[in-house]
Amino acid sequence: MRKLADGGPKLRESMCLKVPKQYGEKTLILANRLKIVNNGIEIQRDQDFVYIPLVRKPSGDESRNLKEQVAGCKLSTYVFRERKKHEPSLIELLEDKLPPHLLASLPHSADFVGDIAIIEVSPELDPHKKIIGEAILKTNKNVRTVLAKAGAVSGTYRLREFSVIAGEAKTETVHKEYGCQYHVDVAKVYFSPRLSYEHNRVASLVKKGETVIDLFTGVGPFAIQIAKNRENVEVYAVDVNPHAIEYLKRNIRLNRVEEKVHPILGDARRVVNEKLFGVADRVIMNLPEKAIEFVDASCKAMKPSGGVAHFYCFVDASDSLDNVKGRFVEAVEKWGRKVEEILFFRRVRATAPCEWQIVVDARIH
Ligand SMILES: C[S@@+](CC[C@H](N)C(=O)[O-])C[C@H]1O[C@@H](n2cnc3c(N)ncnc32)[C@H](O)[C@@H]1O
Numbered sequence: 001m002r003k004l005a006d007g008g009p010k011l012r013e014s015m016c017l018k019v020p021k022q023y024g025e026k027t028l029i030l031a032n033r034l035k036i037v038n039n040g041i042e043i044q045r046d047q048d049f050v051y052i053p054l055v056r057k058p059s060g061d062e063s064r065n066l067k068e069q070v071a072g073c074k075l076s077t078y079v080f081r082e083r084k085k086h087e088p089s090l091i092e093l094l095e096d097k098l099p100p101h102l103l104a105s106l107p108h109s110a111d112f113v114g115d116i117a118i119i120e121v122s123p124e125l126d127p128h129k130k131i132i133g134e135a136i137l138k139t140n141k142n143v144r145t146v147l148a149k150a151g152a153v154s155g156t157y158r159l160r161e162f163s164v165i166a167g168e169a170k171t172e173t174v175h176k177e178y179g180c181q182y183h184v185d186v187a188k189v190y191f192s193p194r195l196s197y198e199h200n201r202v203a204s205l206v207k208k209g210e211t212v213i214d215l216f217t218g219v220g221p222f223a224i225q226i227a228k229n230r231e232n233v234e235v236y237a238v239d240v241n242p243h244a245i246e247y248l249k250r251n252i253r254l255n256r257v258e259e260k261v262h263p264i265l266g267d268a269r270r271v272v273n274e275k276l277f278g279v280a281d282r283v284i285m286n287l288p289e290k291a292i293e294f295v296d297a298s299c300k301a302m303k304p305s306g307g308v309a310h311f312y313c314f315v316d317a318s319d320s321l322d323n324v325k326g327r328f329v330e331a332v333e334k335w336g337r338k339v340e341e342i343l344f345f346r347r348v349r350a351t352a353p354c355e356w357q358i359v360v361d362a363r364i365h
Pocket residue numbers: 156157158189190191192195215216217218219220221222238239240241244266267268269286287288
């Protein structure tokens with residue numbers, strides 16, 4: 001998830017509006033309408049206040065009006081960072097086209113997959129999504145297509161529907177991540193740029209000579225990064241979605257890891273039972289909504305001497321990390337193995353208002 005506008009360095013003291021941070025957005029909209037915002041320098045924030053730089057002092061009437069509408073709004077000075085070159089923000093591009101209450105609900109960020117920007121459009125903005133998409137194309141020069149999410153991630157293949165709201169009518173692109181490239185069609189295979197840190201974190205833990213099984217590989221971001229950056233490894237990359245395996249094969253060629261990554265189409269449990277029993281030093285289980293149901297496959301896939309599991313799951317915000325670890329340890333023990341050590345765990349990202357994706361790394365004996 002990246003913000004939809006950028007800024008630049010150099011410092012400059014300037015007159016500004018200082019407002020309690022909860023009123024920052026409302027004040028910006030009002031100040032933009034008065035055409036008093038200095039767009040050459042960046043708005044600043046501290047713990048309590050937002051500082052909006054001004055090109056001129058507001059007139060007496062304007063000042064009174066601002067103070068009436070925004071509690072705690074004051075004229076002040078502050079040291080701002082200059083923008084190298086002013087790129088208009090989404091709000092600036094749309095301020096003449098949308099009423100203020102709709103400007104306030106514009107998306108602040110997008111997922112960028114290659115040259116595709118993916119945004120969530122709130123229902124009240126739905127009739128205006130085309131002009132929002134056009135504005136995103138203008139403010140993000142590397143973007144060729146803007147997609148709006150048209151549903152939740154669902155089904156065995158973990159897909160979501162999209163509608164093209166601006167630019168080229170496509171859902172396929174090439175995404176770059178930590179020196180690797182991935183062909184991906186976001187309508188046919190699961191891919192999230194928000195997992196890039198995880199892909200890199202897990203890849204960096206793999207040791208020379210390991211055999212790794214990526215049980216739910218998608219287009220292969222774990223498998224390919226491991227193969228590209230670690231020496232003398234074998235990676236078995238499994239997925240049940242035929243499109244995912246087709247893209248994975250293209251990505252294996254694109255990243256020149258044909259010798260190290262072995263794509264396998266099929267259900268993870270069946271593939272382990274038939275082909276990958278007792279071979280792995282490390283198993284990656286990135287199917288958060290169901291990974292707990294595949295702990296048996298993961299235990300069977302590991303060498304008799306044991307190995308490391310990377311277990312992903314979704315939890316309620318009210319659920320503790322200790323409960324998650326407990327459920328995982330219990331599931332491993334049910335399949336006749338033991339968790340020797342919990343090596344690491346963390347919240348990966350918020351996935352819904354009260355839901356987190358969690359990862360647990362564990363040494364299994
Ligand atoms: C959340 S995605 C993870 C993709 C990838 N690991 C990544 O980081 O981008 C889960 C993947 O598991 C696959 N999948 C779901 N059920 C499966 C099963 N029983 N066996 C193998 N793959 C499965 C889906 O098709 C999907 O591509």
